[in-house]
Amino acid sequence: MMDYARATTIEEVKDLTVEELDFLYDEDANSIGMLLAHFAAVEKVYQIVTFENRDDLTDEEVARLNPALDLGRPAQEIKGYPIDYYLTELAEVRAATVEKFKTLPDEWLFEQTPFWWDLPANNYFKWFHVFEDELNHRGQIRLIKKMTKKEKN
Amino acid sequence: MMDYARATTIEEVKDLTVEELDFLYDEDANSIGMLLAHFAAVEKVYQIVTFENRDDLTDEEVARLNPALDLGRPAQEIKGYPIDYYLTELAEVRAATVEKFKTLPDEWLFEQTPFWWDLPANNYFKWFHVFEDELNHRGQIRLIKKMTKKEKN
Numbered sequence A, B: 001m002m003d004y005a006r007a008t009t010i011e012e013v014k015d016l017t018v019e020e021l022d023f024l025y026d027e028d029a030n031s032i033g034m035l036l037a038h039f040a041a042v043e044k045v046y047q048i049v050t051f052e053n054r055d056d057l058t059d060e061e062v063a064r065l066n067p068a069l070d071l072g073r074p075a076q077e078i079k080g081y082p083i084d085y086y087l088t089e090l091a092e093v094r095a096a097t098v099e100k101f102k103t104l105p106d107e108w109l110f111e112q113t114p115f116w117w118d119l120p121a122n123n124y125f126k127w128f129h130v131f132e133d134e135l136n137h138r139g140q141i142r143l144i145k146k147m148t149k150k151e152k153n
Helices: A002-013 A018-022 A032-051 A059-065 A073-077 A083-103 A106-110 A123-152 B002-013 B018-022 B032-051 B059-065 B073-077 B083-103 B106-110 B123-152
Strands: A112-114 A120-122 B112-114 B120-122
Touching (some): A002 B123, A032 A059, A032 A073, A032 A083, A123 B002, B018 B032, B032 B073
Antiparallel strands (some): B112 B120
C-alpha cells in the first residue's frame, strides 16, 4: 500500500515544471513542491517514532524537519527546485525505511504504544498513517494541478 | 483502515451547511457534497465487482451510479442536500459492505482476478482502493473547506 501510494504520487508529479511545483493558488496555499517535501518529512518523523520507539520528537528534530513538516506560510520558502530534487529525497528516505523494515519481524507491526490522545496504536497503524497522509495530499496535488492549468489558460 | 478513513471524512464534514456542501470553487469543480455522493457510488461499484465476482458493471449500473461516480460538471446537479442526506447514504452502503464481509472467509481477501490493465488484483487491493480514493478526496475536501472560508471572508 505504501508502494502503491508512492507510485501514484510520482505518476502525478513526474513531469511538472519548477513553475508548476511552486504554484500557490492563494497566499496561504501549499504548493505541490511543499507537499512533496512534507511527505519526506513525515516519513522521517515515523522513522524516529517507530524505529527508535520514541513517543515524541526533540525540539531539534522538529526544527530540522520544518518548515516541510508543518507546512503553511513558513514552508512557502520551499521553492525553485526541479522535480528530481523532491523525488531523490523521497527515494532516499523510503530506501532507509525499507532497509529497516527488512530487519524487523512481522510481530513488530503489532507492537503498541500510547499514541494520539494517549490511545494505543501499533506500528502498522503508524505506517498506515504515513501513507494515508500521502494519499490525502495526493488528492490535493491533483486539485492544485487542475487549478494551475486554469491559471495558465 | 476503512473505518478510520470514514471517521476522518465524517469529522471533516459533519458540521457543514448546505451552502458549504454545494460550494464550487470554479465552474469545473466538484463540491464537497458531490465528493460525498461519489464515496457511496464507488463503494457500490466495489460491492458489485467483488461480491458478485464481476469484472465490469452493466451500462444500467453505470447509469444508476452516475453522475456521482464520474463526477465533473454533470454531477454538479447534486446539490441542495443537508449533510445528513449524505451521511445516511454513506452509512447504509457501508452497513451492507460490512454485513457481506462478515459472511466471507479471510482467504476471500486474497482471491485474484484480472483487474486494471488486465493485471491480477485481489479483493484486499480492491477494497484498499475504495478507501484510498476516499482519502484522496478527503484531502480535497480539506482544501475546498479552506477555499470556502476565504470566499466568505
